[in-house]
Amino acid sequence: MSEPLILEARDLHKSYRMGAGRLPVLRGVSLQLRPGEVVALMGASGSGKSTLLHLLGLLDRPDQGRVLLDGADVTELGQSAAARLRAGAIGFVFQQFHLLADLNALQNVLMPRRIACGWSWWRRAGRERERARAILEAVGLAGRLRHRPAQLSGGEQQRVAIARALVSAPALLLADEPTGNLDSATGADILALLLRLARQRQAALLLATHDAHVAAHSDRVLQLVDGTIVGAAPGP
Amino acid sequence: MSLLHLAWTYFRRRALLTLSALGIALGVALVFTTLAVVNGFLSELERTLREFSGDVVVRPLEIGPLAAGRAEYMRALEAVDGLESATPRLNWFGLVGRRGARALSDPRSADLNGLLLVGVEPERERAAALHAELLAQPGSLILGDELAQRLGVAAGDALEVLSYRGSGRDLAPVRATFQVAGSFRTGQYEQDLDRAIVRREDLERFLGGRVPFTEIVLRGARDIAPEQLAARARMALAEAGIRGADVRTWRAQGGNLLAAVENQRGTLSVVFFAIVAVAAFQLLATLTLTVTEKRHDIGVLGALGAGPARVAGFFMVLCLVIGAAGTALGLALGLWLCRNLHVVELWIGGGERIFTPELYQFPEIPIAVDPGSVSVLVGATLAAALLFSCIPAWLAARLPIVRALHHA
Ligand SMILES: Nc1ncnc2c1ncn2[C@@H]1O[C@H](COP(=O)(O)OP(=O)(O)O)[C@@H](O)[C@H]1O
Numbered sequence: 001m002s003e004p005l006i007l008e009a010r011d012l013h014k015s016y017r018m019g020a021g022r023l024p025v026l027r028g029v030s031l032q033l034r035p036g037e038v039v040a041l042m043g044a045s046g047s048g049k050s051t052l053l054h055l056l057g058l059l060d061r062p063d064q065g066r067v068l069l070d071g072a073d074v075t076e077l078g079q080s081a082a083a084r085l086r087a088g089a090i091g092f093v094f095q096q097f098h099l100l101a102d103l104n105a106l107q108n109v110l111m112p113r114r115i116a117c118g119w120s121w122w123r124r125a126g127r128e129r130e131r132a133r134a135i136l137e138a139v140g141l142a143g144r145l146r147h148r149p150a151q152l153s154g155g156e157q158q159r160v161a162i163a164r165a166l167v168s169a170p171a172l173l174l175a176d177e178p179t180g181n182l183d184s185a186t187g188a189d190i191l192a193l194l195l196r197l198a199r200q201r202q203a204a205l206l207l208a209t210h211d212a213h214v215a216a217h218s219d220r221v222l223q224l225v226d227g228t229i230v231g232a233a234p235g236p
Numbered sequence: 237m238s239l240l241h242l243a244w245t246y247f248r249r250r251a252l253l254t255l256s257a258l259g260i261a262l263g264v265a266l267v268f269t270t271l272a273v274v275n276g277f278l279s280e281l282e283r284t285l286r287e288f289s290g291d292v293v294v295r296p297l298e299i300g301p302l303a304a305g306r307a308e309y310m311r312a313l314e315a316v317d318g319l320e321s322a323t324p325r326l327n328w329f330g331l332v333g334r335r336g337a338r339a340l341s342d343p344r345s346a347d348l349n350g351l352l353l354v355g356v357e358p359e360r361e362r363a364a365a366l367h368a369e370l371l372a373q374p375g376s377l378i379l380g381d382e383l384a385q386r387l388g389v390a391a392g393d394a395l396e397v398l399s400y401r402g403s404g405r406d407l408a409p410v411r412a413t414f415q416v417a418g419s420f421r422t423g424q425y426e427q428d429l430d431r432a433i434v435r436r437e438d439l440e441r442f443l444g445g446r447v448p449f450t451e452i453v454l455r456g457a458r459d460i461a462p463e464q465l466a467a468r469a470r471m472a473l474a475e476a477g478i479r480g481a482d483v484r485t486w487r488a489q490g491g492n493l494l495a496a497v498e499n500q501r502g503t504l505s506v507v508f509f510a511i512v513a514v515a516a517f518q519l520l521a522t523l524t525l526t527v528t529e530k531r532h533d534i535g536v537l538g539a540l541g542a543g544p545a546r547v548a549g550f551f552m553v554l555c556l557v558i559g560a561a562g563t564a565l566g567l568a569l570g571l572w573l574c575r576n577l578h579v580v581e582l583w584i585g586g587g588e589r590i591f592t593p594e595l596y597q598f599p600e601i602p603i604a605v606d607p608g609s610v611s612v613l614v615g616a617t618l619a620a621a622l623l624f625s626c627i628p629a630w631l632a633a634r635l636p637i638v639r640a641l642h643h644a
């Protein structure tokens with residue numbers, strides 16, 4: 001196990017305030033992700049999968065425990081530093097797509113690049129636009145560049161979201177039930193696309209789902225039950 | 237700034253934001269137009285004042301056999317660099333009576349009118365409005381048209397003028413009859429009411445030949461400032477060994493009137509800042525609403541790697557976009573208003589003119605766009621917009637990402 005880890009969680013705790021008391025959701029979650037590895041995170045609805053992904057993706061902070069990205073402890077990072085890491089190293093795919101409704105597909109995919117580049121965007125806009133077009137082509141949306149989310153089907157919207165997650169070539173992809181809002185046929189397509197692109201680009205993928213079918217396509221499966229990881233089935 | 241595109245898209249697609257820009261545009265247009273009118277009045281005032289007084293007036297403080305004479309003054313002044321013309325004048329006080337009144341034989345009469353006799357050398361005068369060409373005949377006189385109206389005299393009439401010459405014990409009344417050759421109008425009410433122009437040599441003779449001139453009016457070339465011309469004139473006089481001359485710019489001459497208008501402009505600028513502040517304040521309300529409305533988008537931006545500073549910056553850019561669009565539109569509207577002020581005037585007045593030319597001495601509402609004050613207006617509007625964007629920007633920056641994301 002001397003191999004470097006792209007992501008590591010140590011004993012994560014998270015609870016939400018509910019009225020006077022607190023609702024514990026995660027009670028000591030530890031996990032490890034190697035570069036390029038595809039891992040399924042299984043668990044019933046409400047088991048805390050989203051909560052965990054938010055902590056791992058630095059969108060939220062744990063009450064206790066550590067998050068390590070590429071070997072560095074990032075638990076205590078300030079908001080700006082965490083944001084820089086999200087912009088460069090992490091790609092998100094959400095169940096609700098979370099696209100910007102006012103922008104077309106191409107502009108949605110370019111958004112992480114605009115954020116990451118800052119002022120240098122104006123110099124690089126041309127190249128970035130080419131790159132975004134190529135990725136949209138790779139997700140099968142070459143003919144939908146100028147469509148806004150409202151003009152796209154659910155499956156197409158999720159394809160845009162996948163392209164957006166990949167555009168910065170992150171080493172880590174976090175997908176939170178990416179097929180949860182899609183019919184099963186479309187969901188299967190999207191899942192196949194996500195897995196194919198993650199493997200192609202050698203990005204580690206942590207995929208939260210309650211779809212048992214996913215397990216067959218992943219290297220490992222983690223079960224989240226009662227706020228902890230049980231039965232980490234080793235992959236093939 | 238790389239999020240400018242998103243700001244622009246919001247601006248285009250949200251009627252609320254477009255309306256907000258319209259609010260700013262109205263404020264800017266209002267201030268722009270008022271500024272242009274105030275500036276117009278000022279520059280029209282300047283034009284009429286300068287028409288008569290030239291750029292610089294040189295006045296010998298002592299007159300008499302020992303003082304430097306007209307020729308010496310002229311020799312010294314004509315060497316001044318950038319001088320276009322130097323015209324000697326002889327100004328003297330006189331009294332005239334209303335037409336038909338026995339004014340001059342009965343000094344108690346209320347029909348007496350004081351006036352300033354301006355003795356000019358017609359061939360040297362440059363002020364077209366003075367109609368100095370009417371003074372070709374010796375003994376002729378032209379009156380300011382307000383004065384002519386008050387006296388009830390017209391071209392062809394004879395006008396008796398009473399004055400005094402000498403000083404101290406030698407003070408003696410003099411009386412002469414001039415031939416009214418016409419009237420002039422500078423547009424400056426006071427000047428048109430209390431001035432009569434005669435030939436300098438006539439006036440000199442009238443006064444007994446002891447005072448050849450009381451002032452020399454200087455006009456500079458186009459590119460020379462009156463202050464500069466005055467400084468050069470002072471130097472030239474000093475070099476020629478002429479002492480005791482008062483050299484003043486037209487601005488110092490017409491000081492009181494100009495100061496009054498300038499003062500009004502100062503008061504107005506307070507009102508202007510209030511208008512700009514109100515326009516910017518409604519932007520604060522709009523943007524705060526936008527932050528609430530766009531919580532989901534703020535969450536998405538955060539997930540994609542935008543830190544608090546970036547999110548705050550985005551809302552300030554959005555504010556600048558609205559402010560800039562509003563300002564640009566306001567300037568365009570203001571320009572249109574200035575071009576079509578006569579139409580707007582009739583429209584507001586319900587078919588009646590609001591502007592009365594008789595009162596203001598200008599036939600039209602004078603308009604002059606001053607680039608300096610327009611830059612201040614634009615700068616102040618954008619600065620106010622930016623200032624008021626701080627609160628919504630801060631509100632947006634402190635939204636927790638996960639909570640914002642769930643606000644779809
Ligand atoms: N912001 C929150 N405040 C209070 N409770 C929350 C909040 N977010 C999630 N929860 C609760 O935490 C539990 C885990 O939620 P979640 O992580 O979304 O589960 P999953 O993604 O596995 O369905 C649920 O019971 C949910 O109601």
Ligand SMILES: [Mg+2]
Pocket residue numbers: 049050051176177
């Ligand atoms: Mg969930």
